[in-house]
Amino acid sequence: MRDDHAVITTARTKPDSATVAAVDVARAALLEDVPAADVGEHLGHVVEGERVVTHLFACERAGYVGWRWSVTVTRAPRQKVVTVDEVVLIPGDEAIVAPPWVPYRERIKPGDLSPGDLLPVDDDDPRLVPTYLVGDDPLDADDKAQVRQVAKDLGLGRVRTLSLEGRELAAQRWYDGDAGPEAPLAKSAPDSCTTCGFLLRIAGPLSEMFGVCANGDANDDGRVVSFDHGCGAHSEVRLAKKHEPVPLPEPVFDTLTPDEIETL
Template sequence: MISLVPRAGKPDSALAKAVDLARDVVLEVAEPSEVGEHLGARAEGERLVTHHFACLRPGYPGWYWSVTLTRAKRAKDPTVNEVVLLPGEDAIVAPPWVPYKERLQPGDLSPGDLLPVEDEDVRLVPTYLFGDDPLDPPMDADAKAQVRRVAEDLGLGRVRTLSREGIDMAAERWYAGDGGPDAPLAKSAPDTCTTCGFLMRLNGSLSETFGVCANGNANDDGRVVSLDHGCGAHSEVKLARKQQPLPMPDHAFDTLTDDDLETI
């Protein structure tokens, strides 16, 4: 059953009685089999009433038809404002829209795909800072072009580099991901990456927290891992005696010849 939130105020009596008119309006956009019982009318304002009818259209459970009627002051004949199909509390609706850029996950980009970043991306700052005084006015397009030209002339290589916010966002993402200490692989590891000979340290502010795994037999090979991460492919891991494979038996030397086989 669809529950409708009542509006304050008493609906206009002439408009509230125009149920048949409201149903006829719905039948202009829907089949008779798709329109159910009248669910009621509510006031939307002065001389403005909305009628609701159950929707029986296949694939739309919990939806309802909504017809809004009005009339001019001192007029008796209602006028149709709009007719729409709306979702109720139990209706099946699409999930909230998420921009494409926010829906992207690692591995979604295919060869040839482009993912441009915005000029004001907080994760990046100009490699050569120009006008970094907070009292300076924001840079216009020409000023930004000059910054890029200066970066090229100085041979800085990259026009922009990671900002403090960008570094922090990356660190939080890596630490909470599969290469962090809370990953199931790390919780069952015999030791942490800090003491592993396959760990390659990073430079910069993240060097005390992260490194890159260089063990080609490990799940994290070539990936960023936290120093308190770990796995079973640690360089110093040793198997207990009971975990070691059983030794192969000595080869048996067959001394039988073809003549011996004929006498058997």
């Protein structure tokens, strides 16, 4: 047992001397549930509140390096007896724990979908808005059904379209990705896509920043690229003379006959 144990205060409360000193009480309660071989030295205590203290003990159990036994004790007002609230095993700063849970929908990355896979979007996805909005209030189930019917009757084909937020997210993702100006391919390019003859213009609000590459020899063929992107397959690229292939010599016409070869 250590007398110089650490003290951590989590509340603006004067430490209660009885609960702080109840190290033996906490250890005894711990040993009722845990083999003695699994309990190490006293690591300190945490003041949780008024007359509530948690004592920490090292965990010696195999496979639990960096974990700590936590025993919370308390004392009722005007009582001298310290009682035990709970005994739990908690991870310390160096403990190996499972990574934070990430919902399945957020774990999916571009390229993860296989043929036949479905990835539905939520009705309230902020990236999409109804093609026609009914009133200024949020749409209820009946209004959404009406929007779908109106869009279908008008032959629009799309019930929802990109919202301003969805458009900005897409533009930022494209610009920061491999088809933007910071890609290694673009940084070493002789010129930008905006002057390339293979750039196809697109319509809509993103037409001032992006186009589609139509060069079948380029890495970005068929992909959206930013105007300040670039690659070595630019339409106006010309090789310097030192990089041009060496011309072949003039062909020689062989006039020797088989009979002439035998006399040589």
